[in-house]
Amino acid sequence: MFEQRNFEAAKKLLLTISKSNAEYPEAQYYLGRIAVEEKKYDLSVEKFEKAIEANPRVVEYHNWLGVMYGVVAMNANALKQAYLTPKIKNEFEKAAAIDPDNLQTQWGLINYYVKAPGFLGGSWEKAPASADVISPLDKAQGLRAFAFVHTAQNKMELAEEELTAAIRQAPGNREYIFAPAQFYADQKKYDKAFGLYEGVIKKYPKDLVAAFHPGHVSARSGLQFEKGIECLSRYLIYTPKPNEPAHCDANFCLAIIYEKKGDTILARKYYETSLQLYPGMKEAKEGLERVN
Numbered sequence: 001m002f003e004q005r006n007f008e009a010a011k012k013l014l015l016t017i018s019k020s021n022a023e024y025p026e027a028q029y030y031l032g033r034i035a036v037e038e039k040k041y042d043l044s045v046e047k048f049e050k051a052i053e054a055n056p057r058v059v060e061y062h063n064w065l066g067v068m069y070g071v072v073a074m075n076a077n078a079l080k081q082a083y084l085t086p087k088i089k090n091e092f093e094k095a096a097a098i099d100p101d102n103l104q105t106q107w108g109l110i111n112y113y114v115k116a117p118g119f120l121g122g123s124w125e126k127a128p129a130s131a132d133v134i135s136p137l138d139k140a141q142g143l144r145a146f147a148f149v150h151t152a153q154n155k156m157e158l159a160e161e162e163l164t165a166a167i168r169q170a171p172g173n174r175e176y177i178f179a180p181a182q183f184y185a186d187q188k189k190y191d192k193a194f195g196l197y198e199g200v201i202k203k204y205p206k207d208l209v210a211a212f213h214p215g216h217v218s219a220r221s222g223l224q225f226e227k228g229i230e231c232l233s234r235y236l237i238y239t240p241k242p243n244e245p246a247h248c249d250a251n252f253c254l255a256i257i258y259e260k261k262g263d264t265i266l267a268r269k270y271y272e273t274s275l276q277l278y279p280g281m282k283e284a285k286e287g288l289e290r291v292n
Contacts, residue, residue: 005239007034025055032064037242039278041075044068059095063104066091070111082120088112089121101137106130110145114152124153140169144179151183159183174200174210181213190221201231208238212245219253219260228257248277252284264291 001010011034017027032047048065055061066088073084092108099105109130116122127149135142147162163180170176181196194217200210211231218228232250240246255270268291274284 002030002033003241005037005242007037010034019054025051025058025061028054029058029061029064032068033242036064036068037246039280041068041072045072056094057098059099059102059105062091062095062098063102063108066095066108066112085116085120089116100133103134103138103141106133107145110148114149124149127152140166140173140176143169144176147179147183151186156187174204174207178210178213181217185217185220188221190217190223193217194224194227208235209240209244211235211238212250215250215253215257216245219256222260225257225261229254232257246277248274248281248284251277252281252287255284255287259287259291267291 001007001013011031014027014031014034017023021027028047028051032044032051035041035044035047045065045068048061048068051058051061052065069084069088069091073081073088076084089109089112092105092112095102095105096109107130110127112121113123113127113130128146131142131145131149134145143162143166147159147166150156150159150162160180160183163176163183166176166179177196177200181193184190184192184196194214197210197214197217200207201214204210212235213231214224215228215232215235218224218231232254235245235250236247251270251274255267255274258264258270259267268288271284271288271291274281275288278284
């Protein structure tokens, strides 16, 4: 039911599992995952904490709690951020103590070491060390990890070389094409980003997740509006799986495109749909205020 995004039915079953049941930790974990999908981030933290309290030896529980501490911290005041930031590192370090070869754990540590200030444990020395752990386990992932670190250090040419090398290591994996496309979009090299995404769409025309990304770049860049509208409209036919872009995000991108085109009626429609799907989306509320 979770994989089919039937979250209400999944919750009804999960909530029947009591603390005395051996499946209680997993039930709390999936309730946390559902809360993430529903963008109830504080609730997700509560559920992941309960899962760990019941079974502290599962790496995935710590990984998700570390990620969600970070998500909550991004939207918190300075005092709460100072409280949460060390907890992010703590969860990924606990996960690494259980399984140092877990790729998501090492990615979590890399993100932390790159983004956190030094006095809270950020480290340019430890970030490459985690990439070194990834490389022998998965060469392409290792190249992406080093590219992430080098991008943060503004070593753009080196990062670009590593992202290109990762594609050669895993030529059939769209993940390694999406990564440099995102890199180019961040550098405002939008033509290169569009080119990579369109290459995936041509090769895998039924891959509707790939269709979301040119639409996102179109909304962000103010370019290729018709292509963006076409791609996002196709994506809205698709039912996203967990961890894939949600329909609220696709509607939000369409709203931005129509706003930039000067069509306030359609912009209003898509902002309103975004808010119906995710009432807490601050950016959609701000967009709706602009076009009303």
